[in-house]
Amino acid sequence: MYCIRKVTNDLLWIGGNDRQTPKFEAAHPVPRGMSYNSYLLLDEKTVLFDTVDRAVQTQFFENLEQALHGRKLDYVFVHHMEPDHAATLGDLMIRYPEARIVCNGKSVNMIRQFHCADPNHAILVNEGDTISTGRHTFTFANAPMVHWPEVMVSYDSTDKILFSADAFGTFGALNGVLFADELDFDRDWLDEARRYYTNIVGKYGPQVAALLKKAAGLDIQMICPLHGPVWRKDLGYILDKYSKWAAYEPEEQGVLIAFASIYGGTETAAAILACRLSELGIRTEMYDVSVTHYSYVLSDCFKYSHIVFASPTFNNGIFDPMEHLLRDLLHHNLQNRKVALIQNGSWAPASGKLMTQVLCEMKNMELLQEPITLKSALAPGQEKELEELAQVLAASVKGEASTPVQEPAADKPKGFVCKICGFIYESDTLPPDFVCPICRRPASDFEPVT
Numbered sequence: 084m085y086c087i088r089k090v091t092n093d094l095l096w097i098g099g100n101d102r103q104t105p106k107f108e109a110a111h112p113v114p115r116g117m118s119y120n121s122y123l124l125l126d127e128k129t130v131l132f133d134t135v136d137r138a139v140q141t142q143f144f145e146n147l148e149q150a151l152h153g154r155k156l157d158y159v160f161v162h163h164m165e166p167d168h169a170a171t172l173g174d175l176m177i178r179y180p181e182a183r184i185v186c187n188g189k190s191v192n193m194i195r196q197f198h199c200a201d202p203n204h205a206i207l208v209n210e211g212d213t214i215s216t217g218r219h220t221f222t223f224a225n226a227p228m229v230h231w232p233e234v235m236v237s238y239d240s241t242d243k244i245l246f247s248a249d250a251f252g253t254f255g256a257l258n259g260v261l262f263a264d265e266l267d268f269d270r271d272w273l274d275e276a277r278r279y280y281t282n283i284v285g286k287y288g289p290q291v292a293a294l295l296k297k298a299a300g301l302d303i304q305m306i307c308p309l310h311g312p313v314w315r316k317d318l319g320y321i322l323d324k325y326s327k328w329a330a331y332e333p334e335e336q337g338v339l340i341a342f343a344s345i346y347g348g349t350e351t352a353a354a355i356l357a358c359r360l361s362e363l364g365i366r367t368e369m370y371d372v373s374v375t376h377y378s379y380v381l382s383d384c385f386k387y388s389h390i391v392f393a394s395p396t397f398n399n400g401i402f403d404p405m406e407h408l409l410r411d412l413l414h415h416n417l418q419n420r421k422v423a424l425i426q427n428g429s430w431a432p433a434s435g436k437l438m439t440q441v442l443c444e445m446k447n448m449e450l451l452q453e454p455i456t457l458k459s460a461l462a463p464g465q466e467k468e469l470e471e472l473a474q475v476l477a478a479s480v481k482g483e484a485s486t487p488v489q490e491p492a493a494d495k496p497k498g499f500v501c502k503i504c505g506f507i508y509e510s511d512t513l514p515p516d517f518v519c520p521i522c523r524r525p526a527s528d529f530e531p532v533t
């Protein structure tokens with residue numbers, strides 16, 4: 084049986100919700116499920132905006148058939164070839180062979196790779212190209228690395244709708260709700276939207292910023308993402324979140340304590356520090372990184388301005404769950420945070436030095452003081468060190484002067500950023516004949532990284 088919602092008078096949501104698969108892309112737990120959005124426009128021509136994940140294909144094909152109501156499918160706009168949106172494209176091409184796929188050149192290659200098939204009569208579109216479907220006119224813009232290289236978005240200049248691919252998506256199934264204004268997004272959905280953004284797209288802040296710059300030049304009244312609710316009101320709210328996330332700016336002035344502990348010594352120190360911070364009126368969150376999935380901790384590392392990492396030494400290294408978190412933060416480009424460390428070891432504590440080394444590989448991570456060292460457990464009198472650390476953190480959170488003992492961040496990256504797609508060429512000079520490997524724009528479209 085079909086399950087459809089109306090987006091506008093001639094646009095339908097025909098996607099599906101998966102509430103059974105425990106992990107999105109085999110990595111991220113999705114306890115509230117996942118929506119795979121697909122939209123169908125019933126203009127003079129019919130247009131399908133992306134397909135769906137295999138998990139919801141039965142529902143999707145029933146929806147599509149019902150929504151078309153005997154009409155021919157004219158176009159399929161492929162914004163993103165990742166299989167959570169394009170897994171059913173191969174089946175679609177067999178069921179609706181007359182439909183013309185509209186995509187960019189990179190997507191055609193991926194269609195061949197994923198589906199071992201050449202799309203019949205594909206219409207290749209480039210940046211700024213337009214297609215009219217009758218009442219509606221669509222303009223295409225590339226959004227490379229948001230979060231795959233072939234990603235593009237389309238803008239319906241008639242109804243002022245941005246079809247934004249993965250941008251503005253979120254974890255979580257749509258349980259009857261379609262629009263963000265039908266729910267309390269800030270209270271119930273923001274954390275999952277942040278966890279989706281930071282884990283899936285967080286690495287590509289400059290590319291997201293480039294897309295936001297393009298979007299700023301458009302009159303957008305509605306955003307239709309490929310996951311999560313549609314935005315038709317208060318768009319500034321989600322655009323503001325995105326510009327903060329893309330710039331690696333914290334949303335909350337407060338402290339996140341991420342600790343790992345085998346026997347409890349490090350955990351006790353982390354708990355005492357959290358008490359002192361709370362007494363000083365500092366918003367504090369804490370996670371045991373051995374217990375809480377790293378995707379949640381990573382998300383909160385993007386949220387908070389200050390982070391304390393506390394870990395035992397393990398075989399002369401960092402305890403594995405903490406090492407995994409730190410590497411994950413590095414790979415997701417987390418930057419611009421103020422940090423403190425607690426290390427523990429029963430004979431040769433080394434995790435402090437090793438955690439510092441990982442932080443040194445990240446950009447603009449400011450270590451507020453030398454690591455606190457525990458030898459197995461807090462020694463009598465060491466509560467004082469935690470109290471002092473709480474004061475240093477509190478002063479920094481409140482923006483009071485504090486002198487960093489160390490500046491571990493490497494030099495800021497030198498280079499040139501493509502104004503069109505956000506690609507960064509890391510070098511002191513940019514060759515005059517340089518061409519962007521992502522969007523093929525010339526050197527004149529690059530500007531120095533600031």
Ligand SMILES: Cc1cc2nc3c(=O)[nH]c(=O)nc-3n(C[C@H](O)[C@H](O)[C@H](O)COP(=O)(O)O)c2cc1C
Pocket residue numbers: 343344345346347348349350395396397398399400427428429430431432433458459460
């Ligand atoms: C497998 C294993 C390897 C360890 N390796 C080291 C080490 O290389 N150096 C060290 O000083 N302590 C090492 N330790 C000891 C712990 O780091 C130490 O007991 C620490 O206090 C544990 O903190 P916790 O109470 O928060 O779990 C190791 C412990 C385990 C279980």
